[in-house]
Amino acid sequence: MxxxxxxxxxxxxxxxxxxxxxxxxxxxxxxxxxxxxxxxxxxxxxxxxxxxxxxxxxxxxxxxxxxxxxxxxxxxxxxxxxxxxxCPLAETRLVKALSVLRDRFPGVRLGAECRMELVLEDSFELAAPLSRSARRVPRLEEALVRHEVGKLMVQLEGTAREYYEGVRALLSGCEVTISADVFCEVMRAGVxxxxxxxxxxxxxxxxxxxxxxxxxxxxxxxxxxxxxxxxxxxxxxxxxxxxxxxxxxxxxxxxxxxxxxxxx
CATH class of the missing domain: 3.40.50.1000 (HAD superfamily/HAD-like)
Incomplete structure (x- = not known):
């Protein structure tokens, strides 16, 4: 057998x-x-x-x-x-991360995955097939239900391979990584x-x-x-x-x- x-x-x-x-x-x-x-x-x-x-x-x-x-x-x-x-970001951690990013990178463009919804700032650049369903807002902080953000998306000039290490060093209390060159991704620590x-x-x-x-x-x-x-x-x-x-x-x-x- x-x-x-x-x-x-x-x-x-x-x-x-x-x-x-x-x-x-x-x-x-x-x-x-x-x-x-x-x-x-x-x-x-x-x-x-x-x-x-x-x-x-x-x-x-x-x-x-x-x-x-x-x-x-x-x-x-x-x-x-x-x-x-x-596993969303803790609200206090998210608020701090947004503040630190704005201060360090004045031209930062931000987006967020909020459970099943995508929220993007008007300036955030993402291919049309991936952003058609997005809710566009002038400034992310004013549009979020803060306890619902599973993933924060951070976009700077250049490719994410070039800047994600800098973002990771800045947000030491979060999980920061990249899966593509268009932005880096911030999740709750341990996620x-x-x-x-x-x-x-x-x-x-x-x-x-x-x-x-x-x-x-x-x-x-x-x-x-x-x-x-x-x-x-x-x-x-x-x-x-x-x-x-x-x-x-x-x-x-x-x-x-x-x-x-x-x-x-």
């Missing part, structure tokens, strides 16, 4: 990892994910995207997956259509993809050793460090490539699917 296949929790970032450069799920990737689900493994999305920008990807993948969104600030179950966990996934894994009966994680950017480092098996796509940030247990093909060459086909 053949030995039973060990059940795993497979966690995957979206942009730059599971999705190609057009932001699409290839047929090969869709098929690979479907096969691991049919084999009894649990597939989980872990992304900096908000729930609304993850929904069509979840539909393309199929299987109504659970998604850790907003870099761990909100977890959404697409099967039950409900928020599982939400990461890893923290959200650890909570979810415990509820599903998995330990970190049972988890395989795929990623490409610095915001993926906590989950890659936590997971039993960390896989970087070949196009990943240098720090991610250095920390991963294994490297697969790049996102445009279906790297996640290639690894899953060979190993799972």
């Amino acid at each position: 053949a030995a039973a296949v060990k059940r795993r929790m497979i966690v995957c970032d979206l942009d730059g990892t599971l999705l190609d450069s057009r932001g699409m799920v290839s047929e090969r990737t869709r098929s690979a994910v479907r096969r691991v689900q049919e084999a009894g493994h649990v597939f989980v999305i872990a992304t900096a995207r908000p729930v609304r920008d993850t929904r069509h990807v979840a539909a393309a993948i199929g299987g109504a997956p659970i998604a850790v969104c907003g870099n761990g600030s909100i977890t959404f179950d697409f099967a039950r259509e409900e928020v599982v966990d939400y 990461t993809k890893a923290a959200a996934l650890e909570s979810m894994a415990g509820r599903l009966g998995f330990g970190s050793a049972d988890v395989i994680a795929f990623g490409d950017m610095p915001n993926d480092l906590p989950m890659l460090t936590w997971a039993g098996t960390a896989v970087a796509v070949a196009n990943a940030h240098a720090g991610v490539l250095a920390s991963a247990d294994e490297v697969t093909a790049c996102n445009d060459d279906d790297g996640v699917a290639v690894w899953l086909e060979q190993v799972i």
Whole structure:
């Protein structure tokens, strides 16, 4: 009798990892994910995207997956259509962060994910497909329900790779990271993809050793460090490539699917 296949929790970032450069799920990737689900493994999305920008990807993948969104600030179950966990910034910490940012960077442009709503200052630059549903305001502080901010978005001149370390040093009481070059992201201290996934894994009966994680950017480092098996796509940030247990093909060459086909 053949030995039973060990059940795993497979966690995957979206942009730059599971999705190609057009932001699409290839047929090969869709098929690979479907096969691991049919084999009894649990597939989980872990992304900096908000729930609304993850929904069509979840539909393309199929299987109504659970998604850790907003870099761990909100977890959404697409099967039950409900928020599982939400970890907003403390109001006092948010107020202080906004004050410090305004003082240090007079030209800063700010936005916020408030549970399921996106609020952006008029000056905040974000591609139309990602900002069509945003509520635009002249000044963020005057428009927020402060206990509802899951993720603060900070935009300065240049790319986020150039300035996020400065923002992180300034906001030492918060979690600061980047998932793309257009802005850096500020969450409550301790809020990461890893923290959200650890909570979810415990509820599903998995330990970190049972988890395989795929990623490409610095915001993926906590989950890659936590997971039993960390896989970087070949196009990943240098720090991610250095920390991963294994490297697969790049996102445009279906790297996640290639690894899953060979190993799972």
